[in-house]
Amino acid sequence: MTASSETSTQGEAGQKIRVLIAKPGLDGHDRGAKIVARALRDGGCEVIYTGIRQTPQMIAEAALQEDVDVVGLSILSGAHLELFPRIVEELTSRGLDDVILFCGGIIPEEDTEALEAMGFSAIFRPGTNTQEIVSFVYDNAHSE
Amino acid sequence: MTDLIERFFAGERRALSRILTRVENGTPEGRSYLRQLYPSSGRAHTVGVTGSAGSGKSSLTGALAAELRKRGHQVGIIAVDPSSPFTQGAILGDRIRMQDLVLDPGVFVRSMASRGALGGLAPTIDDVVAVMDAFGFPYVFIETVGAGQDEVEIAGTALTTVLVNNPGTGDDIQALKAGIIEIADVLVVNKADRPGADVLVSQLRALLSLAPSEGREVPILSTVATTGDGVSDLVDAIDEHREWLDKSGELDRHRQQEARHQILSVAQRILLERVRRETPEESLSELITQVAGRALDPHTAAEQLVERGGLV
Numbered sequence: 314m315t316a317s318s319e320t321s322t323q324g325e326a327g328q329k330i331r332v333l334i335a336k337p338g339l340d341g342h343d344r345g346a347k348i349v350a351r352a353l354r355d356g357g358c359e360v361i362y363t364g365i366r367q368t369p370q371m372i373a374e375a376a377l378q379e380d381v382d383v384v385g386l387s388i389l390s391g392a393h394l395e396l397f398p399r400i401v402e403e404l405t406s407r408g409l410d411d412v413i414l415f416c417g418g419i420i421p422e423e424d425t426e427a428l429e430a431m432g433f434s435a436i437f438r439p440g441t442n443t444q445e446i447v448s449f450v451y452d453n454a455h456s457e
Numbered sequence: 458m459t460d461l462i463e464r465f466f467a468g469e470r471r472a473l474s475r476i477l478t479r480v481e482n483g484t485p486e487g488r489s490y491l492r493q494l495y496p497s498s499g500r501a502h503t504v505g506v507t508g509s510a511g512s513g514k515s516s517l518t519g520a521l522a523a524e525l526r527k528r529g530h531q532v533g534i535i536a537v538d539p540s541s542p543f544t545q546g547a548i549l550g551d552r553i554r555m556q557d558l559v560l561d562p563g564v565f566v567r568s569m570a571s572r573g574a575l576g577g578l579a580p581t582i583d584d585v586v587a588v589m590d591a592f593g594f595p596y597v598f599i600e601t602v603g604a605g606q607d608e609v610e611i612a613g614t615a616l617t618t619v620l621v622n623n624p625g626t627g628d629d630i631q632a633l634k635a636g637i638i639e640i641a642d643v644l645v646v647n648k649a650d651r652p653g654a655d656v657l658v659s660q661l662r663a664l665l666s667l668a669p670s671e672g673r674e675v676p677i678l679s680t681v682a683t684t685g686d687g688v689s690d691l692v693d694a695i696d697e698h699r700e701w702l703d704k705s706g707e708l709d710r711h712r713q714q715e716a717r718h719q720i721l722s723v724a725q726r727i728l729l730e731r732v733r734r735e736t737p738e739e740s741l742s743e744l745i746t747q748v749a750g751r752a753l754d755p756h757t758a759a760e761q762l763v764e765r766g767g768l769v
């Protein structure tokens with residue numbers, strides 16, 4: 314691949330998919346989140362990575378300020394059923410009920426239904442090929 | 458559509474955010490918003506924060522915003538990170554250093570990818586700054602991508618340019634000689650908690666004494682962005698530069714120059730888009746083949762392109 318020189322022309326109207334990758338709670342496992350962020354960048358998305366230790370309010374506020382199309386949560390601590398509903402609530406209260414939500418990490422199969430009911434469109438567990446994650450984003454996000 | 462602009466002027470952050478996206482993308486809708494809000498811009502003190510990668514630009518911008526909040530001002534921040542030239546994707550990570558501000562309703566942080574622009578900023582940066590400005594932030598900070606020597610666009614975009622340096626990096630001074638120091642209105646030695654800060658300050662002072670002064674001495678300040686040390690003085694220096702701009706008449710000159718630059722660069726883009734639109738893909742490939750095969754030189758090919766595009 315060679316760098317496209319066309320992109321260096323000023324102001325080409327680009328419409329990029331913007332994705333927020335966030336790690337809620339005190340969970341410090343950030344390898345997966347970083348790998349997913351990099352895979353999405355390599356897939357052509359603009360990825361806002363907030364780092365670890367995010368409260369539900371911080372995640373929703375970042376999603377608002379960055380006007381993202383997709384919010385991806387990474388969690389390996391087991392606190393998803395406690396934290397995710399609060400994140401959804403904070404997003405909704407800011408009028409962000411149209412963002413696409415998905416998540417990954419250590420999430421037991423039996424929680425799938427509850428998360429889907431909350432509005433999560435997909436759950437990716439350990440061992441997922443990142444290409445699958447990129448395809449999911451392109452199939453579901455409509456950037457404006 | 459008008460609804461969004463009404464909500465923008467009513468101070469709704471979600472409307473600001475959505476308008477920023479459309480303006481950044483340069484969509485027709487975005488251009489219409491820009492037209493409507495542009496007359497309300499021009500009030501903010503726009504401050505550029507530039508310097509090499511990892512020098513502490515984001516940390517310092519966060520610390521500056523925190524200090525301005527203490528003084529009762531609202532702050533808008535635009536942080537630019539590089540896009541990959543291969544995939545056009547980007548990881549925008551400047552927010553990580555601004556965590557303390559996230560829940561402050563008086564601060565708005567927006568990350569932007571450089572989208573192929575050279576010069577350390579992004580193609581539509583000036584439009585995006587105008588949106589933040591029109592929203593009513595009295596201060597708008599613009600963090601550039603990690604800048605080397607040629608990334609000097611920020612001096613046109615911002616009224617005040619802060620150049621961040623670090624002690625102990627050695628090659629810094631080398632880079633400064635090459636030119637970026639000329640765009641600095643305020644020099645900062647950040648990471649002053651590290652050894653060598655004093656040496657760097659005196660080296661910078663010596664360098665400055667060689668440069669032609671424009672009736673104003675460029676201040677050099679030491680900061681520790683991670684603790685906030687020296688940040689209050691830095692805010693004062695930034696404010697003083699703005700006062701100097703007002704008093705000296707430089708403000709007007711800056712605005713005129715910036716307006717000229719913007720008009721011409723948009724005109725350039727429009728012309729290029731028109732050529733692209735008017736040129737059938739086959740004639741472009743034909744020219745490409747000829748130039749690649751050295752049958753034609755790029756200048757002659759470009760002239761032919763413009764002629765065929767019906768522009769001359």
Ligand code: B12
Pocket residue numbers: 334339340341342343344345346348349384385386387388389390391415416417418419437438439440441442443446
């Ligand atoms: C490496 C590791 C650590 C490292 C973390 C280093 C780091 N900076 O990330 C260290 C040693 C620090 C660590 C510490 C701890 N760990 Co640990 N750790 C692991 C381990 C072995 C691998 C995790 C990993 O990095 N995998 C590689 C990445 C690439 O995979 P991934 O995160 O799963 O991501 C993939 C998918 O899940 C998905 N994905 C993930 N996030 C997202 C997000 C989105 C949006 C999408 C779309 C997809 C997606 O895509 C990725 C690519 O396929 C796991 C066990 C395991 N097999 O998972 C335990 C594990 C996660 N740890 C565990 C525990 C208990 C701990 C500690 C509490 C241990 C302790 N008692 O001290 C501490 C807590 C630290 C903290 N502050 O949170 C438990 C969690 C148990 C639970 N949830 O019920 C696990 C499951 C081990 C176990 N079987 O008990 N750990």
Ligand SMILES: Nc1nc2c(ncn2[C@@H]2O[C@H](COP(=O)(O)OP(=O)(O)OP(=O)(O)O)[C@@H](O)[C@H]2O)c(=O)[nH]1
Pocket residue numbers: 509510511512513514515516517551554602603647648649650651680681682683684
């Ligand atoms: N010791 C010390 N570390 C600092 C200081 N300021 C920033 N840092 C650290 O330097 C690293 C880089 O800081 P950033 O603020 O991300 O630097 P940046 O210039 O924005 O980096 P890029 O945007 O990637 O070019 C982080 O680990 C900061 O914690 C400081 O004054 N002292």
Ligand SMILES: [Mg+2]
Pocket residue numbers: 514515516550551600
């Ligand atoms: Mg930064």
